[in-house]
Amino acid sequence: MEIKFLKKVNQNPKGEIFISGSKSESNRLLILNALFDNSIEIKNLSNSEDTELLQNALKNSGNKIDIHHAGTAMRFLTAYLSTQENREVVLTGSARMKQRPIGILVDALNSLGAEISYLENEGFPSLSIIGKKLKKYFVELDANISSQYITALMLIAPKLENGLTIRLNGKITSLPYLLMTVELLERIGIQIERSENVFRIHPKNKIQYQEITVESDWSSASYFYSLAALSENPEIKINSYFQNSLQGDSALIEIYKNHFGIESEFIGNQIVLRKNLSLKLKTLNLNLNETPDIAQTIAVTCAGLKMKCKLTGLETLSIKETDRLTALKNELKKVGTKVQITKDSLEIIDFESINEIPHIETYNDHRMAMSFAPLCLLMDLQIKSPDVIKKSYPDFWSDLEKLTSV
Ligand SMILES: O=C(O)C1=C[C@@H](OP(=O)(O)O)[C@@H](O)[C@H](O)C1
Ligand SMILES: C=C(OP(=O)(O)O)C(=O)O
Numbered sequence: 001m002e003i004k005f006l007k008k009v010n011q012n013p014k015g016e017i018f019i020s021g022s023k024s025e026s027n028r029l030l031i032l033n034a035l036f037d038n039s040i041e042i043k044n045l046s047n048s049e050d051t052e053l054l055q056n057a058l059k060n061s062g063n064k065i066d067i068h069h070a071g072t073a074m075r076f077l078t079a080y081l082s083t084q085e086n087r088e089v090v091l092t093g094s095a096r097m098k099q100r101p102i103g104i105l106v107d108a109l110n111s112l113g114a115e116i117s118y119l120e121n122e123g124f125p126s127l128s129i130i131g132k133k134l135k136k137y138f139v140e141l142d143a144n145i146s147s148q149y150i151t152a153l154m155l156i157a158p159k160l161e162n163g164l165t166i167r168l169n170g171k172i173t174s175l176p177y178l179l180m181t182v183e184l185l186e187r188i189g190i191q192i193e194r195s196e197n198v199f200r201i202h203p204k205n206k207i208q209y210q211e212i213t214v215e216s217d218w219s220s221a222s223y224f225y226s227l228a229a230l231s232e233n234p235e236i237k238i239n240s241y242f243q244n245s246l247q248g249d250s251a252l253i254e255i256y257k258n259h260f261g262i263e264s265e266f267i268g269n270q271i272v273l274r275k276n277l278s279l280k281l282k283t284l285n286l287n288l289n290e291t292p293d294i295a296q297t298i299a300v301t302c303a304g305l306k307m308k309c310k311l312t313g314l315e316t317l318s319i320k321e322t323d324r325l326t327a328l329k330n331e332l333k334k335v336g337t338k339v340q341i342t343k344d345s346l347e348i349i350d351f352e353s354i355n356e357i358p359h360i361e362t363y364n365d366h367r368m369a370m371s372f373a374p375l376c377l378l379m380d381l382q383i384k385s386p387d388v389i390k391k392s393y394p395d396f397w398s399d400l401e402k403l404t405s406v
Contacts, residue, residue: 004386006376016237021214079152082114084131092126105149143168157201176248218249222297229260240269289313296371315344322363334358
């Protein structure tokens with residue numbers, strides 16, 4: 001097994017990096033392009049493996065698509081393929097993908113007239129999808145498991161004959177991702193009305209040719225906020241970000257300012273991260289239901305700073321690339337951090353000294369590798385299967401090195 005040895009770095013991180021486009025925005029725009037005759041010229045598309053997998057899947061006209069571990073792509077393609085008349089496809093994925101639930105989306109699509117069935121376990125991939133013209137225009141579904149199901153429906157909605165009214169039941173999880181979908185649809189000229197938990201998406205057959213520049217990925221930026229927080233005098237420049245972000249993870253600006261003293265100065269589309277050393281660190285209480293992908297980053301920042309915290313709203317973490325709550329508990333222990341978890345929370349309760357170099361397991365989860373890496377400012381550590389980072393951020397190791405080897 002490949003291992004990355006990270007030697008303790010003595011310098012303060014400094015330098016400039018260019019992070020590629022948001023994986024979430026890119027994946028939405030690729031589906032919209034497939035539906036609307038490539039009318040969008042996408043600039044700064046994500047170079048993540050997940051986006052590449054989706055791009056290849058959309059070019060694949062065969063009858064089997066393996067989407068590996070790309071959850072967003074799996075959900076969006078399920079909806080997309082179910083509307084492609086005269087096509088029959090088996091949509092499958094990695095072993096982990098076959099444990100990530102998709103029943104809520106499949107039920108919703110089948111209730112609209114789709115013909116999707118399970119090839120292995122009920123409620124989970126692999127799927128057999130027979131493309132159909134979906135004629136109904138009302139659907140309701142539970143919104144508390146994954147917002148990706150709802151986005152998947154919203155993306156195909158304008159192409160349905162009568163558009164689609166979506167009623168969401170229960171608490172909406174990961175809400176900013178839904179709002180991102182709404183804003184992107186509106187940007188390409190689709191009309192949407194919302195009243196509380198009901199979204200009405202109007203039909204549209206054609207859109208105008210246009211260029212959209214994807215903002216760089218905020219979840220990827222989180223690791224450098226953590227790096228800044230764990231150092232004394234950082235000066236990290238990250239590109240290219242917008243003051244009006246569609247990405248919920250841009251909440252990092254406020255979270256790292258208020259709790260870790262990291263100031264983000266916008267200079268055009270560049271953000272310069274510096275540290276305000278006068279902020280007194282206090283126990284952190286945060287609900288991360290709207291920003292699940294930065295939970296690991298924040299937990300590890302707290303561990304590195306020996307700062308107690310209680311992170312809540314984490315109920316979706318157990319069905320992501322791995323069970324992220326259990327993975328965090330196991331690996332934080334190796335860096336001397338005692339953690340208690342419940343099904344929706346993580347609490348750092350104590351710290352102890354460690355006598356050996358931690359070997360961090362990554363559980364096929366890119367975010368486990370990247371969230372632990374900034375600890376190299378404090379200790380030597382080893383990260384197993386470092387290539388996992390390619391799922392969202394193939395340049396991560398070289399960018400980290402650039403900032404820590406000045
Ligand atoms: O729509 C999206 O692009 C995403 C939605 C979120 O998933 P859930 O809605 O399942 O929490 C997030 O965790 C994922 O990385 C990307
Ligand atoms: C959860 C994630 O991705 P996905 O659900 O698309 O596999 C992620 O990138 O953290």
